[in-house]
Amino acid sequence: MSNLTLSVSPHIRGKITTRTIMLDVIIAMCPVLVMSVYHFGFRALLLELISAAACVACEYVWEKLRKQPITVMDLSAVVTGLMLAFNVPVTMPIWELIVGDIIAIIVVKMLFGGIGCNFMNPALVGRVALFVSFTGDMTNYSFSRHVSVDALTSATPLAALDKLNFGDFWELFIGNHGGVMGEVCSLAILIGFVYLVVRKVIKPIIPLTYMGTTLLFSWIFGQNQPVLALFSGGVIFGAVFMATDYVTTPFTNKGKLIFGIGCGFLTAAIRCFSNSAGGVSFAILIMNLLVPYINDLTRTRPFGGVKAK
């Protein structure tokens, strides 16, 4: 009898692990990474590598000190580090970026119980903490090396939507403008989006509702050029990579729909009615906090089950 093993169900498992999913996310980020190096030079690559390494090191050291199983091989820390690096401008001092990594991994992820237990997206909290602490460095948007400075006079097109005309759209789309490392090239992000959807890593529902709602409410709130507004700032990057994190989004399709719409509405509202230009990170974080309630509201009923009173 001793060679029989007992285990709880499920007994038949797929090959998908956290690691393969995270690897897919990293592959999907590769176009963004390549374009960030193309636009901002090798310092961009350096920052991205340092950020990823710092996140992995934080997680490893924390788990070693706490004598917990080492989970760095699931690559989720690498994803967090890359995401955070994509959210800072290329001129960011390295030590500040590492502080952001420490906040993202230690404070948001490990203190709350490691992977799967973080209540907000770690990279986004890291970004917001950096934004609040080092506002000057975080908004020091540098221009792509390939931009003719005449084309866009403002540091970020989001702040200068009035001056743009539709001819600049292509420039905006391929990333010839100022901004943070990851969000400038919408084309690269959309390639990653298609890859993730094809590999069934994410469902397209959140990104599409997010972008659609942002567009709609930008138009309703009377922003000039709502289409350009969609392709500038961090909406696309946030919608594809940040708002699709498994842990901090609702389970069901209905819940995801609510989540996407909420993110889009909040992004447009923050952009139009507050004094900070980019509202993506705050919008996603607020919706992250509402996820438990959305899950409660949209819980699926078992077939034939009675509606709970």
Next chain:
Amino acid sequence: MKKKLDILVNGIFKENPVLILLLGCCSVLAVSVTVEGSLGMGVALTFVLVCSNVVISLLRNIIPDKVRIPCYIVVIATFVTIVQMVVEAFLPALYSSLGIFLPLIVVNCIVLGRAEMFANKNTVGDSFFDGLGMGIGYTMVIVGISVVRELLGNGTLLGFRIIPEGYQLGIITQTPGGFFCFGCAIAILVAAMAKKGKKFEPTMGCDGGCAGCAMSATCTDAKKKEEAKV
């Protein structure tokens, strides 16, 4: 004398008002940005706490039970007014940095809580040491948190620059940093107690009277007492 010492130490560690009873958090979160302000706040609160505890304990047999809360407030407000006037006259810089939080000691949960939970049931001497212990406990926590926040957030300690300009983490001096440091302080205390083998059980610091208590619905102590009765 041993009992008096126990009461004193009780306020500092076992029933620390801020970290265990979770009272008076508002002023801790708001004032702990600078060490100087925290020290001033701690001393002011300790003074009010000791004086109000003593006076309420003296009057405990005279104050009618039905109007005891207004009576406490009058006593506490008297001492807060004294503190406020003294600080305004002699330490105007501290007065302006503490702002609204100095007069707000009147409604500080610690002061009112100790009056209700301790001073109106115990002797003058015991109440004095309870107030002193609670005041020291509060001061230790708020100063401890403010050391971390001023050092990391502003790079200074008591106004002296420790970390060079440009290497500060601004978020620590803002509201999220306050909550973060507060949470870490509680976590450290719980971890230290767990290491000592003591089980962490937040107590309400009360001795019954669940019927008239607003917290009785959620209070675990109340449930235990109910079970014990049955």
